[in-house]
Amino acid sequence: xxxxxxxxxxxxxxxxxxxxxxxxxxxxxxxxxxxxxxxxxxxxxxxxxxxxxxxxxxxxxxxxxxxxxxxxxxxxxxxxxxxxxxxxxxxxxxxxxxxxxxxxxxxxxxxxxxxxxxxxxxxxxxxxxxxxxxxxxxxxxxxxxxxxxxxxxxxxxxxxxxxxxxxxxxxxxxxxxxxxxxxxxxxxxxxxxxxxxxxxxxxxxxxxxxxxxxxxxxxxxxxxxxxxxxxxxxxxxxxxxxxxxxxxxxxxxxxxxxxxxxxxxxxxxxxxxxxxxxxxxxxxxxxxxxxxxxxxxxxxxxxxxxxxxxxxxxxxxxxxxxxxxxx
Amino acid sequence: xxxxxxxxxxxxxxxxxxxxxxxxxxxxxxxxxxxxxxxxxxxxxxxxxxxxxxxxxxxxxxxxxxxxxxxxxxxxxxxxxxxxxxxxxxxxxxxxxxxxxxxxxxxxxxxxxxxxxxxxxxxxxxxxxxxxxxxxxxxxxxxxxxxxxxxxxxxxxxxxxxxxxxxxxxxxxxxxxxxxxxxxxxxxxxxxxxxxxxxxxxxxxxxxxxxxxxxxxxxxxxxxxxxxxxxxxxxxxxxxxxxxxxxxxxxxxxxxxxxxxxxxxxxxxxxxxxxxxxxxxxxxxxxxxxxxxxxxxxxxxxxxxxxxxxxxxxxxxxxxxxxxxxx
DNA sequence: TTGAAAGCGCTAACAA
DNA sequence: TTGTTAGCGCTTTCAA
Numbered sequence: 072x073x074x075x076x077x078x079x080x081x082x083x084x085x086x087x088x089x090x091x092x093x094x095x096x097x098x099x100x101x102x103x104x105x106x107x108x109x110x111x112x113x114x115x116x117x118x119x120x121x122x123x124x125x126x127x128x129x130x131x132x133x134x135x136x137x138x139x140x141x142x143x144x145x146x147x148x149x150x151x152x153x154x155x156x157x158x159x160x161x162x163x164x165x166x167x168x169x170x171x172x173x174x175x176x177x178x179x180x181x182x183x184x185x186x187x188x189x190x191x192x193x194x195x196x197x198x199x200x201x202x203x204x205x206x207x208x209x210x211x212x213x214x215x216x217x218x219x220x221x222x223x224x225x226x227x228x229x230x231x232x233x234x235x236x237x238x239x240x241x242x243x244x245x246x247x248x249x250x251x252x253x254x255x256x257x258x259x260x261x262x263x264x265x266x267x268x269x270x271x272x273x274x275x276x277x278x279x280x281x282x283x284x285x286x287x288x289x290x291x292x293x294x295x296x297x298x299x300x301x302x303x304x305x306x307x308x309x310x311x312x313x314x315x316x317x318x319x320x321x322x323x324x325x326x327x328x329x330x331x332x333x334x335x336x337x338x339x340x341x342x343x344x345x346x347x348x349x350x351x352x353x354x355x356x357x358x359x360x361x362x363x364x365x366x367x368x369x370x371x372x373x374x375x376x377x378x379x380x381x382x383x384x385x386x387x388x389x390x391x392x393x394x395x396x397x398x
Numbered sequence: 399x400x401x402x403x404x405x406x407x408x409x410x411x412x413x414x415x416x417x418x419x420x421x422x423x424x425x426x427x428x429x430x431x432x433x434x435x436x437x438x439x440x441x442x443x444x445x446x447x448x449x450x451x452x453x454x455x456x457x458x459x460x461x462x463x464x465x466x467x468x469x470x471x472x473x474x475x476x477x478x479x480x481x482x483x484x485x486x487x488x489x490x491x492x493x494x495x496x497x498x499x500x501x502x503x504x505x506x507x508x509x510x511x512x513x514x515x516x517x518x519x520x521x522x523x524x525x526x527x528x529x530x531x532x533x534x535x536x537x538x539x540x541x542x543x544x545x546x547x548x549x550x551x552x553x554x555x556x557x558x559x560x561x562x563x564x565x566x567x568x569x570x571x572x573x574x575x576x577x578x579x580x581x582x583x584x585x586x587x588x589x590x591x592x593x594x595x596x597x598x599x600x601x602x603x604x605x606x607x608x609x610x611x612x613x614x615x616x617x618x619x620x621x622x623x624x625x626x627x628x629x630x631x632x633x634x635x636x637x638x639x640x641x642x643x644x645x646x647x648x649x650x651x652x653x654x655x656x657x658x659x660x661x662x663x664x665x666x667x668x669x670x671x672x673x674x675x676x677x678x679x680x681x682x683x684x685x686x687x688x689x690x691x692x693x694x695x696x697x698x699x700x701x702x703x704x705x706x707x708x709x710x711x712x713x714x715x716x717x718x719x720x721x722x723x724x725x
Numbered sequence: 726t727t728g729a730a731a732g733c734g735c736t737a738a739c740a741a
Numbered sequence: 742t743t744g745t746t747a748g749c750g751c752t753t754t755c756a757a
Contacts, residue, residue: 073734084744089736096737097742114533116510120456121734123447124749131490131511139475145467152466152493161507163458164491166479180488183443184458206441290676319676346673349617349646400750411728416752424726448750451733 072115081109092117123185132372133163133181133189135174142344143361147192147214150365158373160187171195175203182209188372190214194256210375212368215258222375222384224368226359228258231390232266232311235339235357238392239309240274244337246307247271248282250296250317263313263341282307286317293320301328306336309398315340315347315356322350322397337398352396364388399442408436419444450512459699460490460508460516462501469671470688474519474541477692485700487514498522502530509536515699517541521583537702539695542585544712549702551695553686554714555585559593559638562666562684562719566636567601569725571664573634574598575609577623577644590640590668609634613644620647628655633663636725642667642674642683649677649724664725679723691715 074092078085083102090096091106098106109115123129132155136144152162163186167173174191181189188210193200196216204211204221213223239247249267254260264283271278281303286292293312297320300306312318318340325336332338332352340347343358367386401419405412410429417423418433425433436442450456459482463471479489490513494500501518508516515537520527523543531538531548540550566574574594581588591610598605608630613619620639624647627633639645645667652663659665659679667674670685694713701708 074736075734085735086737086744087742090743093736099742102743116506118451118734119511120447120450121749122736124445124451124734124751125736127749129447139479140469140472142467145472148466148491152491156493161511162491164475164479164489166483179443183446184488185445185447346676349673350676351678401752402750412751413728413753414726417727420752422752426726429727445750448733449752451735451750452752454733 072113074117077106077109077113077115080113081106127185129185129187130160131163131184131186132160132369133165133177133184133186135165135167135177135181135189135191137167137169137192137194139164139166142342144192146361147365147368150362150367151190151369152365153362154366154369154373169194171197171200174200178203178207182207188212188376190368190372194258196257210372212372212375214364214368217385220383222371224364224371224386224388226258226364227387227390228262229266229269230387231341231357231359231392232263232313233270235311235341235392236267236270237274238394239311239337239339239398240270240276242337242398244307244309245276246279246282246305246309247276248284248297248300248307248310250284250286250293250310250312250321252285252287252313252317259313267311279304279307286312286320288314288316290316290320290323293317294324295320297321297324306330308335309337310339312338312340315342315344315354318354318356318397319346319350322354333396333398339398343393347393347395355395355398356393357390358393359388359390399440401444404433404436404440404442407440408433454512456512456514457487458490458511458513459487459696460492460504460511460513462492462494462504462508462516462518464494464496464519464521466491466493469669471519473688474692474695477689477694478517478696479692480689481693481696481700496521498524498527501527505530505534509534515539515703517695517699521585523584537699539699539702541691541695549698549708549711551691551698551713551715553585553691554717555589556593556596557714558668558684558686558717558719559590559640560597562638562668563594563597564601565719565721566638566664566666566725567597567603569664571634571636572603573606573609573632573636574603575611575624575627575634575637577611577613577620577637577639577648579612579614579640579644586640594638606631606634613639613647615641615643617643617647617650620644621651622647624648624651633657635662636664637666639665639667642669642671642681645681645683645724646673646677649681660723660725666725670720674720674722682722682725683720684717685720686715686717 074085074088078088090098091103165177190212192214193216217225251264252260284296286296310321318338321338330336339355341357343356347354347356401412401415405415417425418430492504517539519541520543544552576594578591579587611623613623637648648665657663666682668684670683674681674683
């Protein structure tokens, strides 16, 4: 069923049908009714595809995610969809599964699909990727990493960690341990560690080597990191972990050793995962509000879509510390 | 940059360029090189859109979800993408936010976008929706609900709940409570309740009215449901909740009352949420393996795509009970 | 082995 | 107020 078929059946030109569908131009009421009638009868649905070819607008936004089943990703998607759907945009979703090479592949793929814009949730960023983004020439917003000359939304990982450490210090802690992740992850690994180190330094606190451990992203590695801390010397009085799961691993270790939380060991995580509210004691954590980040990213994209030249916007997404029982 | 432009620069016809891109038909090596060269230089990316218009194939699969940031959804997406991405399909994602009317809207929308197939994660299913699906005429797979004449993947909610109750009975429990949700949700609300009732009946156990409570999907309502049970009479010795969060709410109530779990009150949930492993005591739950459901759904779709007429497949997805500390 | 011509389903001048 | 014409970027006969 095509527009031509409808036109024939309604005994009008296809232009008229088009006008009826899009509510553009003048159409006599009688004809309009006739056309609408036929459309109704046939269940005709116009091909967006053909339309796009003509109008150069697909109303599709490409989104590139490293993974789908993480709270970060799904919350972000939530925010993005909240903004985009009401404006009539659909989301073409691609998932890299953490393979950096795929980010470039998907950038090409999405461009080939003539998407109106792209949102990339980046975990790392290297030269080839930078290159590719530069020559993209369609509305683009990067989330999670900063890049000169590109619109973006980043979480203020440095400052959030700094503030968290400061909170511990204000509460009288002088021995503060840190469980991080690989610094290749610029946001979670590098910047959060930097915030930690800076806060200690600014407050004249000692930085003990064995109080700084590294895990990957699961609870088990948080457990081992804490174990290592204990094995290599004294445990500090407080530990900050860069993710809630790592923090929960640390908790598990502490509980296993019969240490009371927060009295003998205070623990905080980051990310405001759902688990953090159900664990006992409830985990103090940092809420980065990924939903808002998604909303902001989509908002910036929309601005670009409407022709505004918003180059190099970088919105630092705000965060708040959720103080709960674990400290 | 279009195929015409490339053709002009390489001094060949656009047909030849097309052949080079698609590796179809005969092309002299020299010409091929010349074309490839130009493509490389210009960074040309063919328009999938124009291609689709001609070939009637978009390589896009539409997915309709009730929500994105739930473990069910994201695990399902995971499974779907795992299968579809390697075959060159992209996912066009639409989210209804639980508004039933939108399911039909999106069905139209996706059809208008000429997607090659559609996967719908359904929570309910009424007559208008059934109608719409019937006249869809493109590969379609329904997940989560059964519908005659339509390929689908359902979780065996009835049997899983039945088995869970049986497990309690085998462990000596005779008083088993139930926290459900609205029966409008056929799978989670209706079928699971049915499994519970049938298991009690089959084993000649008493069904006490106040032992059957209803919550929504959050922990707080699980708490209140349990509270109601206690207020309206004696608490049973065991409680089954149809979601982990409800179960966690029940746990919170029990702990607040100083009841020991599982000795004074045994509790099980369903869904194998991540939280269930971190809560204390660890929650016994049913793992429905949504990832597998996604894999199967995508697999069935792929079969339909390759022309196989797989009408009315309904894969009962397997499940397993994760027995942990809470019972 | 290559190219010319037609056409996928739609919109947008333009003319009537 | 309506229709004719051209063309979006591509693939696919068909003929050369």
